[in-house]
Amino acid sequence: MDKRNALRAGAVSAAATLMMLLMSSPAMALIRDDGDDPGQGLTVAQTLGLFVGIPVLSFVVIAGLCMLSARRHGSK
Numbered sequence: 001m002d003k004r005n006a007l008r009a010g011a012v013s014a015a016a017t018l019m020m021l022l023m024s025s026p027a028m029a030l031i032r033d034d035g036d037d038p039g040q041g042l043t044v045a046q047t048l049g050l051f052v053g054i055p056v057l058s059f060v061v062i063a064g065l066c067m068l069s070a071r072r073h074g075s076k
Contacts, residue, residue, distance in 0.1 A: 042050070
């Protein structure tokens with residue numbers, strides 16, 4: 001009885017996965033939408049600055065503010 005339930009669950013999962021793959025075809029991404037106007041691409045330096053530099057800088061600023069706040073109150 002357990003094999004039958006496992007087989008049924010596997011078949012349902014496979015069918016659901018297949019239907020999702022067929023319904024979300026990546027070929028639809030090739031068709032441009034109305035009003036779609038992508039801008040210029042980013043250079044490597046701009047990409048690194050945007051996705052690496054700004055988050056690291058934000059982390060350093062927040063950590064520094066927390067350290068200043070902790071130092072100001074002193075250890076109790």
